[in-house]
Amino acid sequence: MLKLIIADDERIIRETISTIINWKQYDIELVGLCKNGLEAYDTILDETPDIVLTDIRMPGMDGLELIRRISETDLNTQFIILSGYGEFEYAKMAMKYGVRHYLLKPCSEVQILESIQEIAQDCYRKSSLERSYPAMSSIRHNVIFTILNNAICQNRPYDEIMRAYDPYMDFYFSSYHLFYIYFLEQKDLEEFLQQLKPYADSHFPEVTIHGIYVNCTLLLFFKEFAGNYQDLSQFFSSIKFPGRSPSLETEDLSFKNLQTLLETVLDKVKRFSMIYYINDFRILSSCNYSFIMEEAEKQLSEALQTGRTESADSLINLLSEVTDLSFLKQLSNSLLLKITASDNRLSTIDLTEWLLNVNRERNLEQLKLTLAEKLRKLLSAKPQTSSISAMTQQICDYVNEHLSDPNLTLKRIAEQHLFMNTDYVSKKFQKETGTRFSSYLTDVRIERAKQLLVSAESDKIQTIAEQVGCGNSPQYFSQLFKKKTGMTPSSYIARIHGEG
Structure with missing residues (x-):
């Protein structure tokens, strides 16, 4: 919408x-x-x-x-x-x-x-066609795969599962498109993806493509864009594999939002014992590891609530029993996503670095060691007692550090610094601070301007305007200052010096 x-x-x-x-x-x-x-x-x-x-x-x-x-x-x-x-x-x-x-x-x-x-x-x-930052794309893939695994092994409503990941993806307002690719045998899946990747890079390079494969059917979905879906369908049908028939067949559907699409897709795929997720054209397997998933999340919740060393040890011992590298990667990512979404001891920047490093790991035992060290450190840390979350504190810190930037926006901070959904960040910031971001930004600028004005002469107004992010526009700065204080910068200086 x-x-x-x-x-x-x-x-x-x-x-x-x-x-x-x-x-x-x-x-x-x-x-x-x-x-x-x-x-x-x-x-x-x-x-x-x-x-x-x-x-x-x-x-x-x-x-x-x-x-x-x-x-x-x-x-x-x-x-x-x-x-x-x-x-x-x-x-x-x-x-x-x-x-x-x-x-x-x-x-x-x-x-x-x-x-x-x-x-x-x-x-x-x-x-x-908005630039899809690699870190954000990685987070989106991990979120969808986590939702897929949760839907398989947990008897919970889909909307409840998705709600935990609102900070990272827009499930409600953006339209999505889904392609069914039929008669694609598993032995040909990797070859299909190898042919799809250069086509996607050439025709819609900024689109994040998600995929789920079950029983000779590949489901590809992505946020709708102004491309020709008929051309994409013809490309799918044109892909051939030596010595096999029949050719691929396609069907495509539009959905008003991602939540509706996922509810449809999950109903179709959750009955299969083996499901494959396509993460940046790489194939990840997902078995019905119901017990491990449920037990890991239960022990994580207990460790976060109690802070007891025994709870952390129990969780780490459970993870050490996993023998599938792909599954351990996804399970570890799922656990850290939950920590970030529900607790302030792990920032989204730390989460992003973790996801990127885990995706590069090729050794199962090394990942177990790294994960154990990370969890012990996180679960032994005390959550901050501040009335605002780590996310909101990061926004405030970023504003202070970049106040002179006249084009500073919450969208930039959310997407390029926090790697989170802008609407979610905006609502959470307002809820925790009691003010909208624009009002907060203006207040910080005016307070900084007051500090500068006390030690500056009136002919420095233009310089101060630039320093507090009003650009090369002293007139706009004066209008903003008067709106917030009821007086012009010159009048404020005169008042401070006892001249007004």
Whole structure:
């Protein structure tokens, strides 16, 4: 589902647009109504919308300045300009920032909807082509494989199993596509993947492809992208294996989200005793190790709750009995994912490094030693008693270290630093701090600015604006400062020195 924000200083206009169209019918969620540019800017940073419908003339920050500032961030927000001013100059300036839709007031419901639907296609295309960082891709593969194993060996509802991994994947809002590849014999599976990899690298290199194989059928699924699925189906059918028939057959389906897809897939594959998962075109086997999986998770929970050395020893002894390297890799990854999701003693950065190192390990005994050492260290550590989680603390630390960056966004921190789902991070940050990220960022910037202003002269305003992340825009800095403090930076300096 795409997210939409409407920004207009005329209340009747923004509220009318918000109600005349049934946005959910078009798979769009209205996440914000903003009365000026400054409010819209903060809301965009918090909600990371796909589409913003904005007026040009607004107090505080006009629509063009809003578009300019967002265009300098890593957000993929698409804009539609709604204005009563028909001067061509506005359109030309907007085009510099990639805006292709310019609607003049008054405009009809049909015109708005046509623009929205056209941009929606671009959004889906860009969403599927977002850079998939190797660390994030590794986490996604491990999450899906863990869910697969849990679904096999645990008698729990699928949505309950998935809920534990909300920090790492979007199960609810992104559409997914599933291909069934029939009549693919197990002896030909590796050859099939070797032919698929260069094709995928060439035609859709940024798409993470998940796969599950059972009983001569391969199920490949991925987030929907603006490609030609018919071409992909023809490619599958064109793959031949010497001396065998019949040829491969395919069937493809679309799903509104990953949760629905997984519920369908897990029902089909969980009855098989041997299941194979395709992790970055490598084959991982998954047996019904029900007892080991259940017992390991039980002992992990006990060790986390009690902190007793005996519980950790019992878990490590259980893992030492595993004789399958692939299974031990996945089980260890599953246990550390659970620690990260439920406890603050392991950060997502540490988790990412662990996943990458484990995937490279080729020696079963060495992995047992490494895993035992890691678990003893983690389970003997005391969880932090801070009222905020390690994740939120990492966000605060990152903001302090990169405050001068004018394009600092929660999306960047979540995806490139924490390797977590942006929406999850945003909600958890707000819940723990009691404030939205944009408000927190502004507060930190203003507090830093106050410190600098006390020891600076008034002609240093531009330098201070740059140091606190307002870029080469002292006017924006002054507007932001006045909004938060009720006075301009110059007035604040005068007041501090007893001149005001």
